[in-house]
Amino acid sequence: MTMLHNSLLQRWPQLKQDRRAVIAAWLLIALALALLPFVTDAALGRSWVRIVDFALLYILLALGLNIVVGYAGLLDLGYIAFYGVGAYLYALLASPHFGLHLPVWAILPLGALLAAIFGMLLGAPTLKLRGDYLAIVTLGFGEIIHIFLRNLDKPVNITNGPQGVNLIDPISIAGINLHQTQQFLGITFYKDYLYYYLFLTIALLIIFICIRLQDSRIGRAWVAIREDEVAAAAMGINTRNIKLLAFGMGATFGGISGGLFAGYQGYISPESFILNESIIVVCMIVLGGMGNLFGVILGAILLTTLPEALRYLGELQQWLFGRIVLDPADYRMLLYGLALVLMMLLRPAGILPSVRRKRELQPTPVVAEHEKDTVYDSTR
Amino acid sequence: MTNPLLSIKNVSKHFGGLAALSDVSLTIERGAIFGLIGPNGAGKTTLFNVLTGLYHASQGEVTLDGISLLGKPPHAIVNAGLARTFQNIRLFANMTALENVMVGRHARTRTGIFGAIVQHAAARDEERAIESRAHALLDYVGLGSAANQLARHLPYGDQRRLEIARALATDPRLLALDEPAAGMNPSETRALTPLLQKIRNDGVTLLLIEHDMPLVMTVCDRIAVLDYGKNVAEGTPAEIQHNPTVIEAYLGGTMA
Numbered sequence: 001m002t003m004l005h006n007s008l009l010q011r012w013p014q015l016k017q018d019r020r021a022v023i024a025a026w027l028l029i030a031l032a033l034a035l036l037p038f039v040t041d042a043a044l045g046r047s048w049v050r051i052v053d054f055a056l057l058y059i060l061l062a063l064g065l066n067i068v069v070g071y072a073g074l075l076d077l078g079y080i081a082f083y084g085v086g087a088y089l090y091a092l093l094a095s096p097h098f099g100l101h102l103p104v105w106a107i108l109p110l111g112a113l114l115a116a117i118f119g120m121l122l123g124a125p126t127l128k129l130r131g132d133y134l135a136i137v138t139l140g141f142g143e144i145i146h147i148f149l150r151n152l153d154k155p156v157n158i159t160n161g162p163q164g165v166n167l168i169d170p171i172s173i174a175g176i177n178l179h180q181t182q183q184f185l186g187i188t189f190y191k192d193y194l195y196y197y198l199f200l201t202i203a204l205l206i207i208f209i210c211i212r213l214q215d216s217r218i219g220r221a222w223v224a225i226r227e228d229e230v231a232a233a234a235m236g237i238n239t240r241n242i243k244l245l246a247f248g249m250g251a252t253f254g255g256i257s258g259g260l261f262a263g264y265q266g267y268i269s270p271e272s273f274i275l276n277e278s279i280i281v282v283c284m285i286v287l288g289g290m291g292n293l294f295g296v297i298l299g300a301i302l303l304t305t306l307p308e309a310l311r312y313l314g315e316l317q318q319w320l321f322g323r324i325v326l327d328p329a330d331y332r333m334l335l336y337g338l339a340l341v342l343m344m345l346l347r348p349a350g351i352l353p354s355v356r357r358k359r360e361l362q363p364t365p366v367v368a369e370h371e372k373d374t375v376y377d378s379t380r
Numbered sequence: 381m382t383n384p385l386l387s388i389k390n391v392s393k394h395f396g397g398l399a400a401l402s403d404v405s406l407t408i409e410r411g412a413i414f415g416l417i418g419p420n421g422a423g424k425t426t427l428f429n430v431l432t433g434l435y436h437a438s439q440g441e442v443t444l445d446g447i448s449l450l451g452k453p454p455h456a457i458v459n460a461g462l463a464r465t466f467q468n469i470r471l472f473a474n475m476t477a478l479e480n481v482m483v484g485r486h487a488r489t490r491t492g493i494f495g496a497i498v499q500h501a502a503a504r505d506e507e508r509a510i511e512s513r514a515h516a517l518l519d520y521v522g523l524g525s526a527a528n529q530l531a532r533h534l535p536y537g538d539q540r541r542l543e544i545a546r547a548l549a550t551d552p553r554l555l556a557l558d559e560p561a562a563g564m565n566p567s568e569t570r571a572l573t574p575l576l577q578k579i580r581n582d583g584v585t586l587l588l589i590e591h592d593m594p595l596v597m598t599v600c601d602r603i604a605v606l607d608y609g610k611n612v613a614e615g616t617p618a619e620i621q622h623n624p625t626v627i628e629a630y631l632g633g634t635m636a
Contacts, residue, residue, distance in 0.1 A: 209497050216496030216503075217489055217510070220475075224483045227472035234432060234466075236458035236487025236550050245493065 033200060037193040048308075049192040053264065055304040056199035057257050062284040062300040063206055063293070064253025069282065070291035070354070071219060072246035073226025075135040077278050078122065078142025082251040084149055084273030085118050086111040086258025091165035091268050092158070104171045108259045115255025116248040118145075123247030127240055130229075142278050149270040164269025171263035173198065179266075195264050202260065206253055210293050213249075222246055287343055289350025298351055307336050383446075385410045385585050386431075386462075386554055391440030393423075393430055393609075400426040401609045404440075408554070408602075413576060413586040415600035415617075417593075419629060423609040424589045425467055428558055432464045433457045444554060458487045463552035465543040467559045467589070473532035477523055477542050480531050481514035484549025514549065521545040521575060537568035541575070554585045561592040573599050597621065605629060 040048045065079045089111040093102045122141045126134050153161030170179035178194040213219045221242045224232040233239050262268050280303060288299020313328040313335075343351065384407040393401040401423045408414045416424050429435040431442060433454035442449045449457050472480050489510055495503035518524050521541040526534060531542060540560055547555055560576075561569045569592060576599050580586055590596045596603065597617040605613040605620060607629040613620060620626055 212497045212499060213493070216507070217486060217491045218493055218496050220479060220483050221486055223475060223479075224472050224486075227474060228470050230434065230454075231466065231470035231472065232483070233434075233454035234458065234464055234470075235484050235546065236455045237483070238453070238455045240453075249493065 037196045041190075041193075046190065046192060049190075049196060051305060051308050053192055053195050053199055055301050056196070056203050057261055057264075058281070058284065058300040058304050059203050059297050060199075060206055060253050060257035060260075061281045062288070062296045063203075063210055064250040064257070065281050066250075066285050066290065066293070066296045067210070067213070067222070067253075068246050068250035070285055070296065071214065071222040071226065072243060073130075073222075074126075074243065074246065075131065075282075076122075076138040076247075076250070077135045077275070077282065078138040078140070078145070079250070079254060079281055080273050080275075080277040081122075081142045081145035082115040082118060082254030083258040083261070083277070084145055084270075085115045085251075086255030087262040087268050087272070088149060088159060088165070088258075089114055089255070090259040090262035091168045094169035094263070095165050096167050097160060097165050101169055104173065104259075104263060108256055111255040111259040112252045113255075115251040115258070119247040119249075119251025119254075120244050122251075123244045127243060139275065139278075142273075142275055146270055146273055146275075149273060159270070162270060164267060164271075165262075166267045168262050168266050168268070170266065171195070171198065171260070178263075195260075199260060199264075202256065206256075207293060207297070214293070218242070218245065283340060285350075287340065287350060289353040291354030292350065292352050295350050295352030295354065302351075306339060307332060310335055383410075384408060385412075385445055386587070387441075387443050388427075388431075389441040391427070391430060391442060392438045393426055393435060394438045399609050401430065401437075404606070404609070404611045406604050406611065406614070408585060408587060410585055411580065411583070412601045413580050413588060413599050415596045415603040416587065416589045416606065417591070417596055417603060417620075418606035418612075422606040422629075424606055425558060426609075427606070428464060428556055428589065431457070431556060432462060455487065458550050458552075461551070461553035462556065463547035463550045463554075464556040465540070465547050465558055465560065467562065469539050469543055471531040471539055471543060471546070474530060476528050476530055477518060477534065477545075478511070478514050478527040480542055480546050481517050481549045482510050484517075484546040485510045485513060487550045517545040517549055518542075520548070520578075522571075537564045537571075540564065540568075540572075544575070544579075548579070548584070552584060554587060555579065556587040556589075558589045559591060560588070561590055561595050569595060 036052065037049045040052055061079070061083060064082070065076065068074050068076045068079070090104075090107050092098055093100050093107050093110070094104070095101075122138060126137045129137055149159050150162050152159040153163075159165070170177055172178060176182060176194070178198060179191050181191060182189045182194060221232065221237045224235065224237060225239055225242060229239055232242075261272075281300075284299040284303045285296045286299075287303065288297065289295025310332045311328055313326075313332070314324050317324050317326070347353070386406075386408040388404060388406040391401055391404045392399065404423070404427060406414075416427070418424055426435065430437045431449065433449070433452055433456070437450055440450065444457075444460050444462055447460050449460060449462065452460070472483060475483070489506050491503045491506050495506075515524070515527060518527050521544055523534075523538055523541055523545065526538060526542075531539065534542060540563075544555075544557065544560065547557075557576075561572055564572065573595060576586060576588070588596070588600065600617055603615065603617055603620045604611055605623075605626050607625075612629060613623045613626050615623065
């Protein structure tokens, strides 16, 4: 096994150069992604296709928050507010609530824009804050949005209060209603499949954007601000604008994800946009590996699927003992929490740490101990 | 002589009741290496922080090539052509040497979000230019072989030189160095003199805070002495060495 592994490692540069191998690998990945809903449905059932769809929405959220927290180093605990803004915008512009029925291609960009504006609104007063202080302000911001969503049903009914908005229009693309089962070439595509392909397309687009951003002038400026804000300003970086850009860009992804969520779900209520959700998204990026795109994606997938997978503990017991000894409903979330604690203890930099984060958690080997105080500003 | 590069007029800076700088005036001519010396706590770094926009002066006037700098945010001052290094090295510790210098190009490049995502021809060209310029600057300060090392893994003297390369990446007209030789060993300090002279000969005026007197006396054309936030003397190295006020400031009245 290890021999095979080693020989693969040695041949890797060669393999990478072989264009055909690269193309074959990409085709394989594309095929796997294309077949995923069919395989999942056949193996685990329709409800799991739905879970995969939600995992994709959380990937969008995690990638957005990763820009703010992972790159720019600004801890945002109110991120779910942007998801809420996107979702409510979709709900209000495409439901009987106001009698508006705008198409999705009009609403999603609007939702992204509105979320970006909210992102900057949050960013503007917090520019001078960092770390714990910033976390508390953003937490408050998240709560404010949530409370507005709950209470803006009077004096004028905008959000319909705690009942939320019902009968939201399904998303339709090029005349195809994604809520209706479709037949193409004799293959049946169920609702959850269709949404899967839409969410996957958008997720791939956003991954592409993130990859492009992280090695750009702007991406470097974000990391520089995280590393040392004073030095970043001394390099001519307008720290105010670049931080606002991070807030705005991160919020954009949240707004898009929210719009998709509203269209997919068909109804939304303020309870989908609570602090707990913000924390889960933060967990996803911390657990996966802050700053590393694929770590963040993995974190989002794990944290959406794990609580669902733990439900199967009941079936496992049925199979092992012939009866359910301990109902997983009682302790499912306890195990979930335990898994989080264990993962953080075993891999503090995340499952797939970004190269840079890994460095931060490592001791500095070369600089001698006695020099440390002078090398690094102790006030940082 | 009529058109100095940097002119500091009657600058004062108070922290509460403490006058860190009072009525400091200096002019720095183009192409000079200007030394700023003085005992610890004399206000040298405070003056740097006022010049580079980290502190707001309580009063006074600072102009770089006729453009007023006071009240401008740090990044605008870099844009105007004044770059600096820090006394307690402030590199981007977890970025490579190359990336550090590439960040320094930020002020002179334009690509925004759109260009970064679309990577149109202009954006790609700019990114390539940033990288090749950063490599050139690393070679310039003698760190060409360390391009892919993390800043925090570099030896101390190299970190100082990397900070200089990063500051040079902003295309400054005036480069302000805050104790570049601090913590360097003697051979590293000796290597600093030709580097500073090379930078000056390539058209960048230098303002230098330094405690290493042999270095200051060899490399500087003019020197100003700060003591208790006041400009107590100014002149050529020879004049400063024989100035009784300076000797008193440094040695508390006893002649060495």
